[in-house]
Amino acid sequence: MGVSKYGGVSAVLLFAICACQSRASPTGPRKALGRRQASRFNPDPASGFDDPTVDIADPSFGTAIAAGYQGPMASYENHALVGPVDLLRSGQLNLGPSPNYTLPVYQSTALSNETYWWIVTDSSDEGNAQQLGINFSPKLRFAAQGRTLNGLTAAEEVRIVDNTVGGRRGMVDFSPVRNIVPGQSSPFPPAHVQPGSVGDEFYTPLIQLTNGGGEIWNAPIIAGDVTEDYLNQFCDGIPSDMLEDFRSKVHDQVLAICPREQTVTLATIHGFSFGKSVLYLIADGSDPLPATLDGGTYSPRLGALPTGGDDALFSGVERFFVCTNGYTDADLAPGAPNNETHHPWRQGLDSSILGEGNALNILGAIPTVAYDYSPLWNFELYTWTNYSIENGIRTRLTAEFEVLGMAAAGYVTDPNGDTLSDAKIINNCPVVYRYL
Ligand SMILES: *[C@@H]1O[C@H](CO)[C@@H](O)[C@H](O)[C@H]1NC(C)=O
Ligand SMILES: *[C@@H]1O[C@H](CO)[C@@H](O)[C@H](O)[C@H]1NC(C)=O
Ligand SMILES: *[C@@H]1O[C@H](CO)[C@@H](O)[C@H](O)[C@H]1NC(C)=O
Numbered sequence: 549m550g551v552s553k554y555g556g557v558s559a560v561l562l563f564a565i566c567a568c569q570s571r572a573s574p575t576g577p578r579k580a581l582g583r584r585q586a587s588r589f590n591p592d593p594a595s596g597f598d599d600p601t602v603d604i605a606d607p608s609f610g611t612a613i614a615a616g617y618q619g620p621m622a623s624y625e626n627h628a629l630v631g632p633v634d635l636l637r638s639g640q641l642n643l644g645p646s647p648n649y650t651l652p653v654y655q656s657t658a659l660s661n662e663t664y665w666w667i668v669t670d671s672s673d674e675g676n677a678q679q680l681g682i683n684f685s686p687k688l689r690f691a692a693q694g695r696t697l698n699g700l701t702a703a704e705e706v707r708i709v710d711n712t713v714g715g716r717r718g719m720v721d722f723s724p725v726r727n728i729v730p731g732q733s734s735p736f737p738p739a740h741v742q743p744g745s746v747g748d749e750f751y752t753p754l755i756q757l758t759n760g761g762g763e764i765w766n767a768p769i770i771a772g773d774v775t776e777d778y779l780n781q782f783c784d785g786i787p788s789d790m791l792e793d794f795r796s797k798v799h800d801q802v803l804a805i806c807p808r809e810q811t812v813t814l815a816t817i818h819g820f821s822f823g824k825s826v827l828y829l830i831a832d833g834s835d836p837l838p839a840t841l842d843g844g845t846y847s848p849r850l851g852a853l854p855t856g857g858d859d860a861l862f863s864g865v866e867r868f869f870v871c872t873n874g875y876t877d878a879d880l881a882p883g884a885p886n887n888e889t890h891h892p893w894r895q896g897l898d899s900s901i902l903g904e905g906n907a908l909n910i911l912g913a914i915p916t917v918a919y920d921y922s923p924l925w926n927f928e929l930y931t932w933t934n935y936s937i938e939n940g941i942r943t944r945l946t947a948e949f950e951v952l953g954m955a956a957a958g959y960v961t962d963p964n965g966d967t968l969s970d971a972k973i974i975n976n977c978p979v980v981y982r983y984l
């Protein structure tokens with residue numbers, strides 16, 4: 549068992565470091581500032597880590613007191629209260645301009661006798677999730693339903709053999725090169741998308757353990773039939789001259805992988821849940837567009853899962869709100885404070901397709917906020933109406949109920965101008981961290 553960062557005196561110090569890292573960029577000019585000055589918002593446009601609602605100002609901003617004087621955040625005492633919380637605890641979060649997460653990597657042999665490499669992020673079993681430091685998702689228990697055209701459910705039934713997964717059939721082809729071509733009149737919908745990895749008809753990240761209580765585990769495959777020696781070359785990252793080869797064998801979100809230390813480092817993605825900025829991973833998507841945008845594996849089999857049920861009885865999914873036409877950086881007028889070039893309300897697929905950063909999607913429930921978390925996010929696409937755009941109503945939304953309210957009032961619609969609805973897309977995005 550690892551050392552808990554939530555107990556003991558040294559844990560208080562560790563917390564102080566974590567809180568500080570999440571409130572002010574650990575890189576760039578702010579690191580060098582004294583404690584008093586740290587409460588000045590001082591973006592570093594070169595770092596890209598300069599979003600005033602994601603990179604939240606120090607709580608002592610606008611007061612006469614020094615940063616840290618108010619004591620620890622309330623989440624230190626109770627994870628449901630405001631403050632940073634490590635949700636996925638099986639590995640190490642590295643905060644920075646582009647935060648990443650290092651977690652255990654596992655190796656198994658497929659039914660075909662090929663080797664494959666995988667991670668574990670969520671379980672429908674609460675005790676095992678706690679023991680392993682992964683996310684507990686009660687809704688995952690209902691994910692082994694639906695049928696593909698070939699009669700497959702969204703979870704593959706496997707057995708535990710010698711403490712690992714035996715007989716997995718679904719595999720991933722990592723050889724495609726990820727590509728997205730913006731649309732002509734607006735970046736979304738794109739003219740062309742090609743996911744960087746594609747699962748076969750049997751591949752799903754979800755496995756159901758037939759001799760392990762029938763529980764469902766989120767176990768995405770992140771590298772194909774490659775040797776340990778090959779992967780050990782990437783313990784410290786990916787040398788640029790090997791990038792192309794690496795990407796043809798490994799998931800696009802992997803930044804480093806080190807079988808000799810049994811770890812893999814994945815990029816994280818910024819989003820919001822009920823007004824809180826959060827980080828999550830993307831592993832897979834049931835549709836080529838989101839899989840391509842965020843670097844996940846296109847897994848058609850995930851599409852077997854019934855969507856549109858949100859919190860209904862036996863629903864395995866949770867809702868996820870994705871803006872199509874939020875502000876892009878081009879909407880920021882010249883003369884912004886600090887010569888800022890990033891629009892502070894930037895959000896959505898247009899901006900993301902233009903390469904300005906994550907779409908800043910809005911997640912429903914995450915652990916510590918509600919009970920209905922599922923890593924299987926069911927998209928609802930929302931589009932600001934012309935009226936909202938022309939009259940300055942358009943803004944950045946950060947919570948599910950804001951989207952629902954704006955949709956009910958008619959300020960946002962689905963991309964066709966109709967009422968908000970289920971886009972029938974599932975993304976597998978395990979949550980990692982809550983900033984507040
Ligand atoms: C992960 O993030 C940390 C902090 O920004 C950074 O120093 C490190 O290089 C990153 N790791 C990889 C493999 O990119
Ligand atoms: C996998 O290996 C086992 C043991 O060597 C062998 O019996 C089996 O036929 C192999 N399966 C395939 C699909 O090659
Ligand atoms: C903004 O840019 C102008 C022109 O390059 C420069 O003179 C000024 O110092 C910059 N201001 C800040 C706050 O960086």
Ligand SMILES: *[C@@H]1O[C@H](CO)[C@@H](O)[C@H](O)[C@H]1NC(C)=O
Binds near residue numbers: 934965
């Ligand atoms: C909204 O504005 C765009 C761009 O001006 C235009 O092409 C479109 O037809 C308008 N839509 C409606 C429903 O008026």
